[in-house]
Amino acid sequence: MWKRVWSRRKFEEKMQEELRFHIEEYTADLIRSGIPAEEAARRARVEFGSAASVQEECRQARGLLFFDELKRQIRHASRLLRKSPGFTMTAILTLGVCIGANLTLFAVVDAILLRPLPFPEPERLVTIFNTYPKANVERDGSSITNYYERRGRIAAFASLSMYRQGSGIVGEPGYTEREIINRVTPEFFGTLGTRPVLGRVFTEEETTPATDKAVILTDGYWRERFNADPNIAGRRVRIDGIANTVVGVLPAGFRFLSSEARLYAPFSSSPEERTSGNRHSGGNAKHLIARMAPGATIEQAQSQIDAQNAALDRDNPRAAMMAEAGFRSLVVSLHGDHTAGVRTILLCLQAGALGLLIIGGVNLMNLLLIRASSRAKEIAVRQALGATWWHVIAESGTEIVALAFAGGILGIAIGAFGVQAVIRFGADRLPLGSQIGMNAQLVVATIAGSSLLGVLMTIPIAWFHLRNHAAIQTESRSTTAGRAAQRLRHAFITGQIALALVLLTGAGLLGLSLEKAMAVPPGFRADHVLTGQLSVSWNVYRNWPSRLGFNERLLNELRGQPGVVSAGIASNVPLSGNSGKSAATVIGYARRPGESPRGLYSYGVDGDYFAAMGFALREGRFLNAADTRGKVPVCVVDEDFARYYWAGKTAIGQQLFQGASAGREQDAFTVVGVVGAVKQSELTDEAPHGAVYYPYVMRSDPSVIVAIRSQQPPESLVPALQRAVRQIDPEVPITGIRTMEARIDQSLVTRRSPALLAGLFSVVALLLTALGTYGVLSYAVAQRRREIGVRVALGARPESIRAQFLSIALRLLAAGTVLGLFGAWLTGQAMRTILFHVPPFHLATLLAAALTIGAVSLAACLIPSSRAARISPMEALADD
Amino acid sequence: MGKNAGLLPGTLDMLILKAVSLKPLHGYGVLLRIRQISGDALDIPQGSLYPALYRLEHQDLIAADWGTSDNNRKAKFYKLTTAGRRRLRDETAGWNRLAAAISSALNTTPEEV
Numbered sequence: 001m002w003k004r005v006w007s008r009r010k011f012e013e014k015m016q017e018e019l020r021f022h023i024e025e026y027t028a029d030l031i032r033s034g035i036p037a038e039e040a041a042r043r044a045r046v047e048f049g050s051a052a053s054v055q056e057e058c059r060q061a062r063g064l065l066f067f068d069e070l071k072r073q074i075r076h077a078s079r080l081l082r083k084s085p086g087f088t089m090t091a092i093l094t095l096g097v098c099i100g101a102n103l104t105l106f107a108v109v110d111a112i113l114l115r116p117l118p119f120p121e122p123e124r125l126v127t128i129f130n131t132y133p134k135a136n137v138e139r140d141g142s143s144i145t146n147y148y149e150r151r152g153r154i155a156a157f158a159s160l161s162m163y164r165q166g167s168g169i170v171g172e173p174g175y176t177e178r179e180i181i182n183r184v185t186p187e188f189f190g191t192l193g194t195r196p197v198l199g200r201v202f203t204e205e206e207t208t209p210a211t212d213k214a215v216i217l218t219d220g221y222w223r224e225r226f227n228a229d230p231n232i233a234g235r236r237v238r239i240d241g242i243a244n245t246v247v248g249v250l251p252a253g254f255r256f257l258s259s260e261a262r263l264y265a266p267f268s269s270s271p272e273e274r275t276s277g278n279r280h281s282g283g284n285a286k287h288l289i290a291r292m293a294p295g296a297t298i299e300q301a302q303s304q305i306d307a308q309n310a311a312l313d314r315d316n317p318r319a320a321m322m323a324e325a326g327f328r329s330l331v332v333s334l335h336g337d338h339t340a341g342v343r344t345i346l347l348c349l350q351a352g353a354l355g356l357l358i359i360g361g362v363n364l365m366n367l368l369l370i371r372a373s374s375r376a377k378e379i380a381v382r383q384a385l386g387a388t389w390w391h392v393i394a395e396s397g398t399e400i401v402a403l404a405f406a407g408g409i410l411g412i413a414i415g416a417f418g419v420q421a422v423i424r425f426g427a428d429r430l431p432l433g434s435q436i437g438m439n440a441q442l443v444v445a446t447i448a449g450s451s452l453l454g455v456l457m458t459i460p461i462a463w464f465h466l467r468n469h470a471a472i473q474t475e476s477r478s479t480t481a482g483r484a485a486q487r488l489r490h491a492f493i494t495g496q497i498a499l500a501l502v503l504l505t506g507a508g509l510l511g512l513s514l515e516k517a518m519a520v521p522p523g524f525r526a527d528h529v530l531t532g533q534l535s536v537s538w539n540v541y542r543n544w545p546s547r548l549g550f551n552e553r554l555l556n557e558l559r560g561q562p563g564v565v566s567a568g569i570a571s572n573v574p575l576s577g578n579s580g581k582s583a584a585t586v587i588g589y590a591r592r593p594g595e596s597p598r599g600l601y602s603y604g605v606d607g608d609y610f611a612a613m614g615f616a617l618r619e620g621r622f623l624n625a626a627d628t629r630g631k632v633p634v635c636v637v638d639e640d641f642a643r644y645y646w647a648g649k650t651a652i653g654q655q656l657f658q659g660a661s662a663g664r665e666q667d668a669f670t671v672v673g674v675v676g677a678v679k680q681s682e683l684t685d686e687a688p689h690g691a692v693y694y695p696y697v698m699r700s701d702p703s704v705i706v707a708i709r710s711q712q713p714p715e716s717l718v719p720a721l722q723r724a725v726r727q728i729d730p731e732v733p734i735t736g737i738r739t740m741e742a743r744i745d746q747s748l749v750t751r752r753s754p755a756l757l758a759g760l761f762s763v764v765a766l767l768l769t770a771l772g773t774y775g776v777l778s779y780a781v782a783q784r785r786r787e788i789g790v791r792v793a794l795g796a797r798p799e800s801i802r803a804q805f806l807s808i809a810l811r812l813l814a815a816g817t818v819l820g821l822f823g824a825w826l827t828g829q830a831m832r833t834i835l836f837h838v839p840p841f842h843l844a845t846l847l848a849a850a851l852t853i854g855a856v857s858l859a860a861c862l863i864p865s866s867r868a869a870r871i872s873p874m875e876a877l878a879d880d
Numbered sequence: 881m882g883k884n885a886g887l888l889p890g891t892l893d894m895l896i897l898k899a900v901s902l903k904p905l906h907g908y909g910v911l912l913r914i915r916q917i918s919g920d921a922l923d924i925p926q927g928s929l930y931p932a933l934y935r936l937e938h939q940d941l942i943a944a945d946w947g948t949s950d951n952n953r954k955a956k957f958y959k960l961t962t963a964g965r966r967r968l969r970d971e972t973a974g975w976n977r978l979a980a981a982i983s984s985a986l987n988t989t990p991e992e993v
Contacts, residue, residue: 014946018907018956019930025908025949026926049927057931062938 077399091364095407098360100414102353103446107419109350111435117335120193124292125334130282134326137599140282144269156301157290161188164286168239169537178733182261191291199233199248202266212268215244219252221262240537257338258431301331325596339431345754345834352761355499359765362492363772365457369485370779372464393462401454408450489776496772497816500765504849505824507758513836514755523678525614529740530714531707538702555607557724563712568609571701574678575747583660584692586645601680601691604699612707616676620652628695635669640677641690684836714739770860777864793873802869809861817850892932897968904959941967
């Protein structure tokens with residue numbers, strides 16, 4: 001571009017020099033022929049003609065007029081646009097809203113699905129997880145044994161690492177905070193392709209429980225807590241009451257996927273945890289990541305893992321059982337795996353936004369076609385005066401591209417606002433959500449995209465002008481081009497109605513799925529329950545009596561609060577994520593051939609947990625505090641469990657072992673009660689997985705959730721809960737204090753947000769469709785004023801004229817609806833996986849959507865049709 | 881460019897090509913040469929010469945080079961390109977055919993009809 005401008009300047013200089021030379025030579029010749037110098041100079045200039053116009057013609061001859069022409073076109077276009085501010089505003093606003101919606105979603109799609117992970121050669125990063133599909137365990141992380149057995153033995157992996165996300169109480173007594181801490185093996189940072197900017201990574205020596213007192217800080221933590229001390233290495237950070245030595249600081253901006261961890265500690269394990277007996281102790285906290293060797297493929301890695309699994313399980317007495325459970329270790333792309341859960345819905349929403357943009361664009365094209373029709377005569381005159389058709393197209397093209405460009409600028413503003421809204425409301429719940437944000441690339445892409453949109457919208461206008469050009473000779477009122485343009489406008493409206501119908505149906509299906517999901521009874525009484533997460537450090541509470549003592553004091557304290565009905569503790573509450581499954585072995589139950597072992601939700605509970613949560617009691621009794629402290633191992637199962645293992649018999653008195661194999665007789669748990677099944681991980685869970693509730697000591701975790709049922713609004717208990725914990729031990733952090741209803745609400749966020757967004761899109765789509773139909777019909781009425789006037793003069797009744805225009809609208813509506821039904825069917829198929837209890841082709845939704853669109857577009861037609869009916873012959877004929 | 885008084889439309893290009901085919905010339909030289917080879921019968925309007933030169937250059941029929949004029953001044957010289965030579969040959973043949981046809985048409989007497 002600059003080169004072009006520069007060469008342009010050079011061209012001008014040379015041209016002027018050449019012309020000057022000519023005039024001077026000619027002057028010299030005239031002087032030689034005896035004419036006085038002054039007169040000669042004058043004659044030379046006169047005969048040469050206007051230098052400016054010669055120069056202009058030279059430029060034109062050289063084809064250098066492009067920029068001048070463009071400038072002129074833009075001036076002309078902006079004049080035209082200023083002359084009709086209503087049209088201009090509508091156009092820019094429509095485009096702005098549609099482009100803004102697309103930009104917002106694209107920012108999300110780009111950050112989550114498109115942009116590679118922020119590590120070197122991210123496409124080489126994979127994760128490996130165990131799956132036991134026939135046991136209803138789709139995903140079970142990886143075991144420590146998996147890590148040690150695979151490390152260095154899978155040729156397709158350049159490096160392999162294991163990590164576990166957890167938390168810890170960090171800080172000096174009195175100033176503690178709960179921090180997310182990732183525990184990682186030494187190769188972790190190397191696998192990701194990064195390393196500490198200060199200090200070192202963890203060493204192999206730091207991977208045993210006795211020697212793992214090292215910590216690596218993120219840049220943020222280092223700056224915030226240590227004021228970016230460059231001599232940080234060797235300083236101490238207390239984690240769970242134990243001093244850890246800082247060995248390194250990570251580069252600024254380092255973040256592992258969506259992890260909130262600000263501290264990294266060594267992933268340590270005992271020799272016992274690494275034995276083959278623990279090969280299948282995955283659980284959903286430990287994960288493997290690997291960097292593929294250069295050139296290696298995921299298929300190669302998968303077959304090497306499969307081969308190793310087969311070889312290793314040969315010595316495993318439980319191999320047959322694992323095979324029956326459909327055990328495999330899957331190698332998948334780290335990025336793809338991390339974002340798989342939101343992929344479909346994000347793509348559907350982006351498609352919806354694109355549909356909106358098409359509707360908006362079509363509206364605009366219709367308005368532009370109408371304008372082009374009304375300017376057909378003016379343009380014909382100009383063509384007669386020598387304007388080429390190319391000229392005419394370039395002119396409307398400039399106008400449209402300018403409009404699209406302005407729409408794009410507004411779209412960027414709206415999109416920036418939308419992105420902010422996404423960030424504020426729930427970006428952190430999306431995988432890689434923290435990467436969402438506006439950036440220069442998005443802005444450039446939007447500008448490029450809207451300019452392209454402008455060019456696309458020029459095509460029908462260009463086509464119209466070409467047709468018009470061909471038909472111009474006839475000079476009739478309704479040219480064939482006019483009819484063709486009308487057909488095109490009608491085709492656009494049909495497409496618009498179809499798209500709006502698709503959007504509306506899609507939103508309807510999402511909304512209906514949400515409604516169905518919300519109507520699912522969770523299986524417990526969620527009202528009047530307050531919950532909060534406690535982290536009791538096991539380094540401080542070293543033995544069971546002290547841990548149980550803490551629970552007991554807390555529950556007693558809470559029960560003493562006014563209005564509290566019951567209080568209990570569990571390792572996790574339903575619908576809060578991370579409900580772990582494990583196996584149980586039922587005494588006297590022999591698996592049928594081909595029957596898989598089952599993954600069961602397993603919890604440890606203390607106090608009056610079931611009463612506090614409002615579980616239903618089907619048989620026997622609930623667990624109570626005495627069971628936790630008693631000597632006899634007892635447990636409670638849910639009805640799904642009981643039905644599966646003891647169908648037709650009573651479950652009470654039956655016995656089972658924790659884990660996948662039978663143990664000593666005195667360790668068997670006796671079932672003392674059967675509770676109702678609850679929705680464990682999501683309201684939309686359908687499969688009867690089964691659950692076992694053990695006394696807290698038998699299955700416990702340093703992090704527990706306390707649940708309180710009260711007669712008062714549960715929120716009013718928040719201060720009491722905080723106070724109670726503080727009084728017992730100010731070091732124990734309590735987080736995530738929410739009512740059970742809020743937890744259920746939150747578990748639906750991946751359904752609610754898309755449904756709301758899709759609903760918003762459909763409202764805009766409806767408005768745009770109404771606007772489009774109104775515009776086109778108004779124009780049709782205006783164009784046929786004379787005809788209508790004549791008919792009225794000849795005695796036509798207003799009703800028949802109104803009916804005529806309404807019938808146009810009805811025809812368009814019918815065609816659009818048929819097309820839209822087909823589109824809605826396709827959309828339903830695409831959305832199949834994200835629907836809940838709603839068939840992809842849902843008749844009632846379709847009917848409602850079609851009726852809504854029909855009502856809206858007919859309403860939009862009423863005004864122009866009645867206007868047509870009111871046309872009086874006098875004024876219609878008096879016009880032009 | 882309708883200032884070609886006395887010239888048939890389209891003939892200016894042909895004349896320019898012919899002029900520079902004899903010897904590279906600067907713009908003013910082209911003007912003089914056309915006047916000379918037409919026996920002073922054709923006078924090119926000076927204003928239309930340069931646009932025509934630029935157009936022919938843009939079409940790669942002639943090429944330009946800066947050189948020194950007879951009186952030692954810097955000037956832009958035009959010469960014929962291969963494409964220009966071909967075009968000149970075609971145009972000349974075409975013109976000759978046309979001229980012969982028109983001349984025979986205009987010389988027709990009533991007896992010949």
